[in-house]
Amino acid sequence: xxxxxxxxxxxxxxxxxxxxxxxxxxxxxxxxxxxxxxxxxxxxxxxxxxxxxxxxxxxxxxxxxxxxxxxxxxxxxxxxxxxxxxxxxxxxxxxxxxxxxxxxxxxxxxxxxxxxxxxxxxxxxxxxxxxxxxxxxxxxxxxxxxxxxxxxxxxxxxxxxxxxxxxxxxxxxxxxxxxxxxxxxxxxxxxxxxxxxxxxxxxxxxxxxxxxxxxxxxxxxxxxxxxxxxxxxxxxxxxxxxxxxxxxxxxxxxxxxxxxxxxxxxxxxxxxxxxxxxxxxxxxxxxxxxxxxxxxxxxxxxxxxxxxxxxxxxxxxxxxxxxxxxxxxxxx
Amino acid sequence: xxxxxxxxxxxxxxxxxxxxxxxxxxxxxxxxxxxxxxxxxxxxxxxxxxxxxxxxxxxxxxxxxxxxxxxxxxxxxxxxxxxxxxxxxxxxxxxxxxxxxxxxxxxxxxxxxxxxxxxxxxxxxxxxxxxxxxxxxxxxxxxxxxxxxxxxxxxxxxxxxxxxxxxxxxxxxxxxxxxxxxxxxxxxxxxxxxxxxxxxxxxxxxxxxxxxxxxxxxxxxxxxxxxxxxxxxxxxxxxxxxxxxxxxxxxxxxxxxxxxxxxxxxxxxxxxxxxxxxxxxxxxxxxxxxxxxxxxxxxxxxxxxxxxxxxxxxxxxxxxxxxxxxxxxxxx
Numbered sequence: 102x103x104x105x106x107x108x109x110x111x112x113x114x115x116x117x118x119x120x121x122x123x124x125x126x127x128x129x130x131x132x133x134x135x136x137x138x139x140x141x142x143x144x145x146x147x148x149x150x151x152x153x154x155x156x157x158x159x160x161x162x163x164x165x166x167x168x169x170x171x172x173x174x175x176x177x178x179x180x181x182x183x184x185x186x187x188x189x190x191x192x193x194x195x196x197x198x199x200x201x202x203x204x205x206x207x208x209x210x211x212x213x214x215x216x217x218x219x220x221x222x223x224x225x226x227x228x229x230x231x232x233x234x235x236x237x238x239x240x241x242x243x244x245x246x247x248x249x250x251x252x253x254x255x256x257x258x259x260x261x262x263x264x265x266x267x268x269x270x271x272x273x274x275x276x277x278x279x280x281x282x283x284x285x286x287x288x289x290x291x292x293x294x295x296x297x298x299x300x301x302x303x304x305x306x307x308x309x310x311x312x313x314x315x316x317x318x319x320x321x322x323x324x325x326x327x328x329x330x331x332x333x334x335x336x337x338x339x340x341x342x343x344x345x346x347x348x349x350x351x352x353x354x355x356x357x358x359x360x361x362x363x364x365x366x367x368x369x370x371x372x373x374x375x376x377x378x379x380x381x382x383x384x385x386x387x388x389x390x391x392x393x394x395x396x397x398x399x400x401x402x403x404x405x406x407x408x409x410x411x412x413x414x415x416x417x418x419x420x421x422x423x424x425x426x427x428x429x430x431x432x433x
Numbered sequence: 434x435x436x437x438x439x440x441x442x443x444x445x446x447x448x449x450x451x452x453x454x455x456x457x458x459x460x461x462x463x464x465x466x467x468x469x470x471x472x473x474x475x476x477x478x479x480x481x482x483x484x485x486x487x488x489x490x491x492x493x494x495x496x497x498x499x500x501x502x503x504x505x506x507x508x509x510x511x512x513x514x515x516x517x518x519x520x521x522x523x524x525x526x527x528x529x530x531x532x533x534x535x536x537x538x539x540x541x542x543x544x545x546x547x548x549x550x551x552x553x554x555x556x557x558x559x560x561x562x563x564x565x566x567x568x569x570x571x572x573x574x575x576x577x578x579x580x581x582x583x584x585x586x587x588x589x590x591x592x593x594x595x596x597x598x599x600x601x602x603x604x605x606x607x608x609x610x611x612x613x614x615x616x617x618x619x620x621x622x623x624x625x626x627x628x629x630x631x632x633x634x635x636x637x638x639x640x641x642x643x644x645x646x647x648x649x650x651x652x653x654x655x656x657x658x659x660x661x662x663x664x665x666x667x668x669x670x671x672x673x674x675x676x677x678x679x680x681x682x683x684x685x686x687x688x689x690x691x692x693x694x695x696x697x698x699x700x701x702x703x704x705x706x707x708x709x710x711x712x713x714x715x716x717x718x719x720x721x722x723x724x725x726x727x728x729x730x731x732x733x734x735x736x737x738x739x740x741x742x743x744x745x746x747x748x749x750x751x752x753x754x755x756x757x758x759x760x761x762x763x764x765x
Binding site: 226237328345 | 573606636637640641651657659663664666667669676680683686687694
């Protein structure tokens with residue numbers, strides 16, 4: 102019940118997902134609304150069930166009030182289904198803050214994880230992906246949190262990008278180890294100790310260069326990087342559009358080259374890549390953009406299924422034990 | 434002597450600047466090299482002089498070693514000319530760290546300024562500019578430093594964007610005041626007290642949206658935001674290029690729409706906007722990208738002249754006194 106055009110987008114994405122992949126989908130939300138939406142579209146019987154939820158969290162609800170006051174909200178009902186084993190993962194295009202708070206509270210953390218972190222993939226010039234994390238779950242991170250993000254991001258990269266030894270970098274403002282802020286300088290020694298392929302500092306442009314498979318940073322900086330990218334893509338599309346409409350010749354050129362622009366759109370449009378997983382929870386949680394279309398929802402469902410099949414939470418637990426086994430249990 | 438293709442680029446930019454604007458240029462560097470370059474190009478007598486400097490700082494020199502060991506480096510000779518009043522401003526496309534360190538040491542800070550800050554303009558969707566600062570002069574900033582950046586950025590915006598009451602925002606991860614990290618939350622009350630048009634939190638996409646004229650942030654985050662933007666522009670150009678070359682039809686479309694791409698390139702190419710000023714010094718210092726072309730150098734010279742004519746350093750001193758008059762003198 103979260104996207105800008107809910108529940109039509111979610112229902113359509115769910116129908117596409119069950120048609121194309123070997124998955125079952127539970128739709129959480131007001132039963133009458135969802136039933137009506139399903140009946141508009143689906144022709145036969147599909148592996149889709151409705152989980153009734155009487156409340157809906159809006160974009161105006163704060164995370165804390167949503168958590169406290171809307172105990173029958175669709176996100177919470179969905180999270181409960183994951184906790185109870187009725188579902189393996191949760192996908193939402195709703196209020197990101199509320200979704201993170203509810204998923205964390207209802208599902209709980211993987212033993213050893215201090216904080217869950219949001220991972221976002223970026224398309225790179227060498228036709229692969231880089232994973233940036235955290236992109237907004239935690240501001241004011243500690244070095245240990247960043248080291249945990251590195252371990253979690255590495256596992257996510259292995260599953261999603263089929264990369265056997267992901268190169269892990271730390272986002273900084275120069276390649277040399279001495280360049281950075283207090284946080285990066287304190288984190289680097291921890292990253293060197295972990296059983297990962299740590300390549301040192303990377304810079305902002307490396308989100309797109311392909312120089313690293315996983316890039317770790319504080320959630321404040323990651324969120325800024327993500328939103329700068331979204332803003333720039335929107336600005337570039339607008340500037341190109343205006344420029345291509347200026348003369349008849351350019352318009353004809355645009356028509357001839359239209360498919361190239363479609364390729365371009367797909368490659369830089371974040372809705373094509375499904376959602377961003379909140380890693381470190383006992384259960385899968387994927388958070389999609391509020392502007393998601395049904396394709397994004399479908400892809401997020403596919404990714405959620407894959408993360409579950411690949412047992413990402415178990416693998417994170419093992420990695421935490423191996424990487425941080427000597428530390429006392431996480432307190433939050 | 435700093436750009437990737439120095440000194441040809443600098444000499445060409447200087448010749449273009451003196452031809453188009455009412456400025457004189459001093460070229461700092463090895464006299465024989467500069468003289469040869471000038472003789473290749475200039476036909477008559479131009480208001481260009483050479484300031485001989487026997488040393489050159491490379492990209493491999495650290496800022497501290499350049500400062501300590503290369504006392505006759507071209508940047509230092511240029512900075513001395515500014516301090517001595519032989520020039521009003523310094524433009525360099527060289528090693529940014531070394532240039533900042535030398536300019537700060539040789540020129541000194543405007544009374545009241547705690548730290549100089551690097552300001553970068555970004556093109557916005559409403560056909561104007563936003564100024565982001567700091568983009569890399571200071572990592573690990575204090576709230577007071579960010580408040581000073583706001584005052585300095587506001588004056589720069591007034592001069593460059595001819596904006597009478599620039600809207601000043603603080604870069605954060607949500608519009609609401611309670612969203613942000615410790616630094617933004619501590620800075621906001623200071624910004625509210627200043628005699629500026631403070632509009633509260635803005636987000637990453639607002640570098641391009643036109644929602645603010647000046648955006649302040651820690652230099653680490655600003656540098657990441659700038660480099661993410663540069664990396665994404667490069668990636669998008671590459672993706673579009675590959676995509677437009679795939680079929681004959683697309684190639685023809687590209688040829689017809691070529692001018693649109695040229696417009697686009699100009700609008701998103703940072704070299705079109707000259708350099709980034711290091712604000713807060715007793716004298717003008719503009720730092721250009723190492724990849725600068727002669728157009729960028731020419732524009733940087735134009736901007737340096739304008740900042741000098743508009744007495745930016747005096748105006749910053751007055752603003753510091755009005756905004757922070759109650760504080761003890763700056764210590765660093």
